[in-house]
Amino acid sequence: MSASTADLPVVVLGAGPIGLAAAARLIERDIEPLVLEAGPAAATAVRAWSHVRLFSPWSEVIDPAAEKLLAATGWVRPDAASYPSGGDWAGLYLQPLADVLGGKVRYNARVTGVSRAGRDRIVDADRDQQPFVIHYTGPDGTEERLYARAVIDASGTWSTPSPAGGSGLAALGEKAAADRTSYRIPDLKDPAVRARYAGKRTAVIGTGASAFTALAYLADLATSDDGTGTHATWILRRGISGSTFGGREADQLPARGALGLAAKAAVDDGYAAAVTGFRTAAIDRDSDSDGRLVLVGEDGRRLDAVDELIVLTGLRPDLTFLDELRLALDERLQAPVALAPLIDPNQHSCGTVYPHGQTELAHPEKDLYLVGMKSYGRAPTFLAMTGYEQVRSIAAHLAGDHQAAERVELTLPETGVCGGAGLFDQPAAAEETGGCCTAPATLSIGGPASGSGGC
Known part of the structure; x- marks a missing residue:
């Protein structure tokens, strides 16, 4: 790295919880x-699920370096044992943190491309010595x-949800x-959202915490x-097996276990009917029922209109x-190829x-990280x-403190059943979980903190 390049900033993409923690660590x-x-305020994605609560309490969703920056302003940490909603997380912690960072955060800045200055993907010569160049569209x-x-x-x-199609592609229609x-x-x-679903028939595709939440909401x-x-x-x-509904009472994150129980109750009480072994191939319009949707399976089955x-x-x-960058992805x-075996949902839960x-x-x-x-x-x-530990290590490495970068400074809590530890009854089921430990989800509309999610 040249002296001029060393004087440049480290650019962080995204002012969500991990991006802001990265800035604090730097x-x-x-x-x-x-x-x-890309959005008009900090934590734009988190705000999109502001109505849901996390599985993790406040004590586990605040980065230590970020807390030091906030404490200097007189900020007071919320009750460590309580569970924030997405709105709480954004409003009480993430936006105040972004405000402390001030001009170090640019809003309405949507990145359109990242490369090496003067080097496209195929050029080797002096590649690591060149700075990164980032193209983005500004507010205007x-x-x-x-x-x-x-x-x-x-x-x-958050901006790229998976489609309904059973092949990983969008279903026809x-x-x-x-x-x-x-x-x-x-x-x-x-x-307005309530009126959209009240008195209606709704199909819910998925078998993770998010799907459990949707079923509980509709029930x-x-x-x-x-x-x-x-x-x-x-x-x-x-199919449905003993592990379909997650850990339930055995889950060491009680809020997440409650979601599985709520989904099971929705089925047992007749508010939801399960259709198993169904992989969506197409979505048709039912011309006889005001344009309602008919799901068509890869096996030719056509479900009742919803x-x-x-x-x-x-x-x-x-x-x-x-x-235009050189990535090594599983x-x-x-x-990242070195990370993939450690996080395979067929083998690992959040806590393992x-x-x-x-x-x-x-x-x-070199010096590119996805976090x-x-x-x-x-x-x-x-x-x-886990994300906070990632950016702590990366910041240490960029500062030349390689010993700190390699040191583990995090002990994860036991998180019970998740992923391959019991949520999936067959391999490769991660495609339909909707996010076991991260997709926001809640149990009830007006009840106590019980959802999961963003962490």
Whole structure:
């Protein structure tokens, strides 16, 4: 790295929990960060599920370096044992942290491409000596360019949900059915959203915490005065077994275990009907029922028409703007090759993922890191604490403190059943979990903190 390149900032993509923690860790190491956030405020993705609560309490979702920056302003940590909602996390912690960072965070800055200055993907000569060049569109839509000594991509996976199609591709007709399809857990406190599902028949595709939450929400709606006639069809790509509903009472994260119990109750009480072994191939319009949707399986089965479709089949990373960089990604999970065996959801739960850092996250492109949910690719076993450890290690490495970078400074809590530890009854089921440890989910509309999620 040349002297001029060393003077450049480290550019962090995304002002979510891990991106802001990365900035705090860089400041701790006297390295200048610059955070580019596509949305108009910090934690744009978290705000999109502000109505749900996390599985993890406040004590596990605040980065230590970030807390030091906030404490200097008189900020007081919320009750460590309580469970924040997405809205709480964004409003009480993440936005105040971004405010402390001030001009180090640029909003409405959508990254469109990252490369090496003067070097496309195929050029070897002096590649590692060149700064990174980042193209992004600013608030007024004009294209901007800046340079960086390193890039930490914490942009997450929220913007790229997986489709309904059983092959991993969109089902035929899925795009045409967009007006009746949602890829998010509905906020049934919102009157407009509530009216969309009340008294309607809704198909829910997925078998993870997010799907459990949607089923619980719809069952709760069905028992309310304005929800008479509400019914769910639960689409499972595999069969129902003893592990389908997760850990339930055995889950060491009680809030997450309660979700499995709620989903089971929705089926047992008749508010949801399970359809097993169904892989969606097409979504047709029923011309005889006001354009309702008919799901067609790969085996030719056609299900009864539904009014709405909720697809909760997981999330995947957007790698398009990194196309000119040299990444080493696992062919299944789309996670860094050294990290993939540690997070394979067929083998690991959230709590059995060994803490890891820059060594496992490194790519052939020197000083480029994918962190947070994005580093996990399609695996749903991510915890915020793990992401905080990732960026601590990376900041230490960029500062030249290699001993600290290799040191493990995190002990994960036991998190019970998750992923391959019991949620899936067959291999490769991660495609339909919707995020065991990270996709936001809640148990009831008006009840106590009981959801999961973002960590």
